[in-house]
Amino acid sequence: MSSAIKSHGFTALGPLHEAIAKLRGWSAVGFAALLGAFAALAFAPFHLTPALIVSLVGLVWMMDGARGDIRWGRALFLRGWAFGYGFFLVGMHWTASAFLVEPQKYAVFLWMPLLALPGGMALIWGAATSLAGAFWSASPSRIFIFSIFFALAELVRGHLFGGFPWNIFGTTWAPGGALSQAASLGGVYWLTLLTLFMCASPAAMVDTRDARGVLGRALPLLIAVILTGFGWAWGAQRLAQPPVMSEETVVLMDVGVPQNKKYAQGSGEKVLNRYGEFLRDIESDPSDIVIWPEGALPFELLANNYALDVISAYLGQRTLIVGSTRRSFDGREGVYHNSLAVLQTENGRAELIALYDKHRLVPFGELPASRIVPFGDALSGILPGAIQQLATSGFEPGSEPTVLFPRDLPPFVALICYEGLFPEITRKAGPQRDDAKWIVTISNDAWFGRGMGPAQHYAQNRYRSIESGLPMARVASRGTTAMVDGLGRETVRGQRVTGDPKGWVSSVARTPLPNALPATPYQKYGPALFWLTLTGFAVLAFLAWRR
DSSP states (O other): OGGGOOOEESGGGHHHHHHHHTOOHHHHHHHHHHHHHHHGGGSTTTOOHHHHHHHHHHHHHHHHHHTTSTTHHHHHHHHHHHHHHHHHHHHTGGGGGGGGSSHHHHGGGTHIIIIIHHHHHHHHHHHHHHHHHTTOOSSTHHHHHHHHHHHHHHHHHTTGGGOOOTTOGGGGSOTTSTGGGGHHHHHHHHHHHHHHHHHHGGGGGEESSSOOOHHHHTHHHHHHHHHHHHHHHHHHHHHTSOOOEEEEEEEEEEOOOOHHHHTSTTHHHHHHHHHHHHHHHSOOOTTOEEEOOTTOSSSOGGGOHHHHHHHHHHHTTOEEEEEEEEEEOSSSSOEEEEEEEEEEEETTEEEEEEEEEOSSOOBTTTBOGGGTSTTHHHHHTTSOOOTTSSOTTOOOOOSSOBEEOOTTSOOEEEEEGGGGGOHHHHHHOBSOGGGOOEEEEEEEGGGGTTSHHHHHHHHHHHHHHHHHOOOEEEEEETSOOEEEOTTSOEEEEOBOOTTOOTTOOOEEEEEEEEOOOOOOHHHHHTTHHHHHHHHHHHHHHHHHOOO
16 A cells, blocks of 8 residues: 555655655654654754654654555554654653662663653553644644644543643743743743644645645645744744843752752751751842742751751841651641742741642652552552652642731742743632742752753743743752742843862852742633634644545
């Protein structure tokens, strides 16, 4: 059947389309995996969007060939799954680092992040290609169909089993750049839908229909060029406004202790003393807001009187926002929370004035497998302990996303690590979301090495500022510590401080807090534009469809 494939349209692409569409068996699966791996270069820290264009065009052409098979559903699924496996393996290979913090215990389970995780997530994309194949056509309608089903697949990936929307397609655009500003209109899922269409549109220039002219085939590409041009011009105009700073000053502090040394014997006092030195020595004013990262100290801060005494001695009139594991008792055995605490000194003692418990927990990491999937108890026994290492049986989720209103501070939305991936948390935080003036994001990126993982996490966090118009103060242990304005632009990045112990990489910055922007359309209307555009694409697919 493959020999019957004949390409028409833009002549120069014909031989390439025929060669890709004719691939069968393991050759097709292997080539799809290579395309997916290449697509991973389109995301942070590289943002090589042309790699995504090449990869998606290749995938569409592979779907052209698979749709002609007798067992087309199986052929499509395998191509989509292999594409996803290559993409997730390269883009998320850093997840293996968590298994190497204690390699003597967990290195034997590296097959899980390198095989099970990318293979499992790729099942969603395999299903998307199969479903798209049911509506496939040689006409330009297939670009709309492809975009619809893959956008829906990304939505599913962002919610299934708690969700893991890492490197969704809309984040290929460098945050703070012109095209990234579209997220303020309809959110990152809407931008994902547009990105899929724009990047896949060149595939329509060639198909298997007998000569019907190039003009009709060029329609998706023409629409994509118009969307890109208008999007860039609108985004550039939006970025022409310089950041406007408030009177609040924030000090971002991370001592940068390696994860494999953080919980060693005697390390707790060493980490605490280093933070104490920062409080004492870093330039600061009494009214400053100091922020430390998620799990800043390798013990329960709020239950450690010595640590609170040290903080009290150096904090002065400043306010400290700090991440810490916390244990609570509610008429039963104690449960652990991954928390953000706000401390101020009262009568010479650091007192808790506001508290947030992490609401969205990392599946299979902070949230045990036993609470996610059937038979998860057996899986929990071989996975590394909870990411903070102080609650090996997992954390208890907080009640809801929250805007905190500490006295003498601008109210803020609290995000802890993984929560920074989810647009709906920032948008739906209560109570009185509209009163929030900024976002505080704390994270522990030390689990994931110094490569792609921390860079990708930071890039995705910045989209929360674009979507909401709120500036973000971000402190990430051994990740990127920075201030971001309401357009996703980095205004300052943490710099290393002299005197680090061997292997430590500190990061400190003192900066004004940018003013919040007016509420964005996405903040007001949520994903409405995503569903409207999806419906419009479905109508266009129907109008362009030819069997």
